Amino acid sequence: MTTRDHYAVLIGLFAIALALVGAASAATTYPALLTAYERSLLPICQTGIMAEHVRLYEALVKVADETDFGRGRNSNFAGPRTPEMAYQTCFRGGGF
Numbered sequence: 225m226t227t228r229d230h231y232a233v234l235i236g237l238f239a240i241a242l243a244l245v246g247a248a249s250a251a252t253t254y255p256a257l258l259t260a261y262e263r264s265l266l267p268i269c270q271t272g273i274m275a276e277h278v279r280l281y282e283a284l285v286k287v288a289d290e291t292d293f294g295r296g297r298n299s300n301f302a303g304p305r306t307p308e309m310a311y312q313t314c315f316r317g318g319g320f
Contacts, residue, residue: 254291257284261304269314277307285305 261280268277284304305313 254284254287257287258304265307266308267309273307273311277310281307 237293256281259304261284264274266282268274281304
């Protein structure tokens with residue numbers, strides 16, 4: 225192998241490592257985002273839907289779509305409820 229071949233192999237391995245790190249970090253981000261989102265929903269019956277709820281929900285959906293977490297929104301597992309659905313639960317079931 226020439227020096228050029230060694231560099232090509234190293235670049236290929238580096239690209240694979242970056243891809244794996246990116247996938248792992250997105251997968252570990254989902255549970256943290258889900259926890260933050262669920263905590264933000266606790267006072268939704270008193271506060272109503274706030275920008276923070278929408279922002280966290282959209283970030284959560286983006287990470288879920290990128291990582292195919294829960295097999296995506298087109299499966300039986302649709303992921304977390306929307307802020308609107310969480311707010312409606314206050315009136316249907318006596319609280320979130």
